[in-house]
Amino acid sequence: MAVHDDCKLKFLQLKAKRSYRFIVFKIEQQQVVVEKLGEPTESYDDFTASLPANECRYAVYDFDFITAENCQRSKIFFTAWSPDSSKVRHKMVYASSKDRFKRELDGISFELQATDPSELSLDIVKGRATST
Template sequence: MSSGVAVNDQCLEVFEELKLRKKYKYIIFKLSDDNKEIVIEKSSTNGEYQEFLDELPPSEPRYAVFDFEFEKGAEGKRNKITFYTWIPDTSKIRQKMLYASSKDALRRKLVGIAVEIQGTDASEVAYETVLDKASRTS
């Protein structure tokens, strides 16, 4: 099901900068105030994982991309571009439905995502949870 929400061109431009040039560490996307398009709420050139999580609102949905870096034994440092659908249980029902139905519009345009995370509470986006998933997809 698609909501007919458009993806702002800037979303793709900044994503490409993250993916190809490592210019950004993460990008947080949201629906515009009129719910007609997905726009960038915040992007950061650096930042620890916890700092990124602190930017996700506790009771409002968001989409995000994080350049997840981790150690994998003898292979050393690895990077996985991780896509997040953050829809907290405490979100309003209408918001939950709109974000759930609009996700594919954004997700299809972001080529090069290695890991997808669906989060409804902090435990589902915790570093260890994402590390486990990223390690298994290597």
């Protein structure tokens, strides 16, 4: 599975310049491409709404939070979105190419795998962010 250069470029802009809040990626014609860029002002709800109900996607999100010590922190996490209602073949393609694609994105703090919107709840993300 090829990875379009734009994927790495946009990820670096998210990581270094915080140009985006999130990026949604999809597989098209045997390569991973950028589907949507979330503006820095967009919320976590905007991010979850960007994931299609019946299709798999990869995504990264720049998550801001306050630690127990009252420090402002930010962590980038990777999401492998694979809803139960998506086609089995798509799930297999996304599952088999996920690790290779993730290696292209240097600077990911943790990963979420979700098959249902409840698995992307803000509480789960906060829990993972503060424990890593």
